[in-house]
Amino acid sequence: MSDSDYTTPEEPASTPKPADDGAADSKASDAKAAAPAGAAPSAAQKDDDNNGGRKRWLLLLLLLLLILLLLLCGGFAYMKWWKKSDGPTPGTSPSAVTATTAAASPSPAAPSPSPSAAPSPSPSPAAPVLIAVPNVVGKSATDAEKILATAGFTNVKFVGDDGKELTLLVSWKVTKQSVKAGDKVSGDTEIVLTCTSVSNGKG
The missing domain is CATH 3.30.10.20 (Trypsin Inhibitor V; Chain A)
Known part of the structure; x- marks a missing residue:
């Protein structure tokens, strides 16, 4: 009996080897399963990154459109209200320019009559x-x-x-x-x- 008892323990010792082989196989299969599971999160992560990138671009585009809209509204408000107060100023400026031009014209005209000033004043007093x-x-x-x-x-x-x-x-x-x-x-x-x-x- 001692032999049979003794052989029995050896068999269980050899049995764990196949269990180890099975564990190794299960580890390999777990690794294979883990690899696709790891690959799946990286693909999902890429999709999230793509969606996040799209969201960022859309948010940036929306922000730029909002800024453009504000600039257009500001320009319209400037043209409508503040340009009215500037309107009279250009209206007076051409008058001032015309007056300045008219004032400048007699100045050159004044020297022209100066050489003929002697004949001009003589007829002026006699002109009445x-x-x-x-x-x-x-x-x-x-x-x-x-x-x-x-x-x-x-x-x-x-x-x-x-x-x-x-x-x-x-x-x-x-x-x-x-x-x-x-x-x-x-x-x-x-x-x-x-x-x-x-x-x-x-x-």
Whole structure:
């Protein structure tokens, strides 16, 4: 029995070898199974990375579009509101430029008349047209005023016998004029007409 007892333990000792071989086989099969399982997470990880990359690009694109939209709105607001206040400024600027140009033009024109300034000033004082003074003595003050205004005289003064200036010309008759009839004077020469009150004779 001792032999059989003794052989029995040897067999179990050899039995574990196949168990070890089976364990090795199971380890190999686990490794093979683990390899595809490891490969599967890396493929899933790549899909996640691709999806994450797409999400990042979409987020970046959305952000850029939002910035572009804000810039367009800001530009529109500038053109609509602030450009109105600038509108009058350019309107006044061309006027100022025109005025400056007009002011600049006479400056060169001023030196041009300077050589001919001697002839120009001479005709200027002589340029006022001399007008013959009409005779208004004996006329009513209102008629005398009309006659002298029609002739071109602008500085006519009416005074009473006492030398006070008359404001109402009704019922006054010219008795004397400061400039003799027929004299030629300029239209702005002062002509003083002395008047006397005219009574209508009705009491």
